[in-house]
Amino acid sequence: MSDSTAPKPDPTGSQPNGTAPAGNAPTEAPLAEAAADNAIIPASSGEEPESPVAEIATAPDVANQRRSGDPSAGGGSRLSLRNLRPRMVRWRRQLARVNEFEPILLKEDDATIRKRSLALRYRAMAGEKLSTLLPEGYALCREAGRRALSMRHYDVQIVGGIGLFEGHIAEMQTGEGKTLTATLPLYLHSLVGKGAHLATVNDYLAKRDAEWMTPLFEMLGISVGIIQTEDDQSARRKSYSAAVTYGTAKEFGFDFLRDRLLLRAQNRMQTEMLGGGDGGFSDSGDQIVMRGMHFCLVDEADSILIDEARTPLIIGSIEDNVRDQIVETYKWGSKHAPDFELDEHFEIDDETKRYELTARGRSKVRALPKNDLVRAMGLVDLYEYIERSVKVHREFLLNRQYVIRPSEKDPKIDEIVIVDEFTGRLAEGRKWRDGIHQAIESKEGIEISVPTGQAARITVQDLFLRYPHLAGMTGTAATSASELARIYRTPVVRVPTNRPPRREQLPSKVFGTLDAKFEAIAKEVAEVHATGRPVLIGTRSIDKSVLLAGMLTELGIEHEVLNANNVEREAEIVAAAGGIGKVTVATNMAGRGTDIKLADAVESRGGMHVICTELHDAARIDRQLIGRCGRQGDRGSYRQYLSLDDDILKGGYGQIKYDKLKNRGEANTGSADRLANMFHRAQRKVERRHFRDRMVLMHHEKERKKMQREIGQDPYLDTPD
Ligand SMILES: Nc1ncnc2c1ncn2[C@@H]1O[C@H](COP(=O)(O)OP(=O)(O)OP(=O)(O)O)[C@@H](O)[C@H]1O
Known part of the structure; x- marks a missing residue:
């Protein structure tokens, strides 16, 4: 810490209000006006x-x-x-x-x-x-x-x-x-x-x-x-x-849960000691880490308080060695399942479709080679593992009931996604129960997602x-x-900006199809790029960022792609995105938290240009992208591109109207710019629906907690799996 008595010079040139020299005016002027x-x-x-x-x-x-x-x-x-x-x-x-x-x-x-x-x-x-x-x-x-x-x-x-x-x-x-x-x-x-x-x-x-x-x-x-x-x-x-x-x-959430578990354990020990007289209570030195919750300031509040609100933070109760044992047994089951023959080793109940081992099947299980982890599992459990694996091998087919694709959370890991048998669409986030999902993962040789068992759980919102x-x-x-x-x-x-923003909104452009839209985008990128201004293009998904990147390569425009597949270089790519002639294609929230600083010569050419290729489900995400240009009074511009086959129309108006619009789009050759408002209306409908869903969920959670409290349970620790 400095001991100097004289205050350090202020590089911002600003002085206290009222004593401000003339040179200070630009810094505080907007506030004086705004105030x-x-x-x-x-x-x-x-x-x-x-x-x-x-x-x-x-x-x-x-x-x-x-x-x-x-x-x-x-x-x-x-x-x-x-x-x-x-x-x-x-x-x-x-x-x-x-x-x-x-x-x-x-x-x-x-x-x-x-x-x-x-x-x-x-x-x-x-x-x-x-x-x-x-x-x-x-x-x-x-x-x-x-x-x-x-x-x-x-x-x-x-x-x-x-x-x-x-x-x-x-x-x-x-x-x-x-x-x-x-x-x-x-x-x-x-x-x-x-x-x-x-x-x-x-x-x-x-x-x-x-x-x-x-x-x-x-x-x-x-x-x-x-x-x-x-x-x-x-x-x-x-x-x-x-x-x-x-x-x-x-x-913060995990520490809250761990503390709560610890307090309950200590409380129990204390009760046991008082009750039994010879209890083993000892203050082992375990102490809670938090000292209460008084004030919290949440940065990126909308993303934490809304997008992440429902995310449960879970402390698992299954210990690592038990997990290893479960994983090993799934692997063992799927390795041997193909050797089991219908009628000889197992039967299928006509009514319940249950698979059951015959006496010969059971003795085959007993005779199978097993490593230590599998052997430690009970025999009845082993029969069940085999029955389940056999069922999965016979009934669950890749690219029919499910597909395999890189996980959205971690693209380096593959995951099973269920195909909805009625709609043929992917049922994101859904899982088969009773170990079926894990048996399929094991059959396909991908990471087995053993459920954690919940010891404690809290949502970010709670x-x-x-x-x-x-x-x-x-x-x-x-x-x-x-x-x-x-x-x-x-x-x-x-809060108004310190300096007035100089970000220019260019009129939105609407096209009949994604192809027409992307061609126009590539053309605009080429034009702006030729002036030396950096261009940032936001896409809604990884595949669209790849598609656009391909088109730019064809046009010979050097560019960077920032999506979930290359997060390691994220900060580096974002930091460089404001350089002369830089072109960056990014999926939505990528690069959050890193400043895009404009190179000196960029400002005089008009600052950064942002292209939004599609509306997101929440207008907020669009604004995050747009906010990347015109920072702190810099110059900048942005344009929204839309097409009649955009997902937002399906989300907002439903499949039937969407199909009609799509057909209209395919027949459309000229500009459809007059329809831009229709997209924003669709976005508002989607936002309202999501909001309603979240409120319903919140209501149910509240009721659950109330009920649990009434029967003397702790809603964070006595959690349903
Ligand atoms: N009062 C101030 N005087 C001088 N510089 C400032 C002042 N306030 C902020 N800055 C500068 O503004 C820049 C942006 O600050 P910061 O990263 O906190 O912005 P932010 O609002 O968090 O942006 P982002 O949304 O990208 O995270 C920093 O380089 C910081 O040094």
């Missing part, structure tokens, strides 16, 4: 979480944005909702109070800043309200940022930070400095001594952001902990004991609902505002 006209723009009337979705969804700004069909609208626009004015006025007043501290803090040395921070902590611990401490706290944080990181929180960031402190989801455009903004509510909430968590999507981001912000926190006497997947219990305990802890939603104070940041929340407000009681606010 006068509602610095923060509500994306929904989330203040009334109880209000019906329609009311929220039709909040004027969202509605305007959708009417214009511009999924990137927002950010710097200045729209206002009359009924939310009081909140904005209050936040602006608080900003003014934060600013009042600045000239005073500027004159103080590092040691005094730290002392002030300690004094704030005492006051918070003594029970003073954090909202009273906010102006000085935020001013201290800003001053620490300026000295330790050479970054002074912009006024918009301070106002965004106030919104976060008050439990909002702040929508900030990519590149607007969410990492620095996060320090404000983290610092303030950490003062009460119960810990403040920042949850992000992966270990890498947790570590990177924590390390980047640590000098700021250290200057204020605030310790920082980082949770990484490989950490052991004692490292975790240490990280959680820090004032501020960075980690992933997943790790986890965050347990925090009494929750807030989030994201580039794209406005379109999910109603859902976030309804589930988490976290209203969404839009």
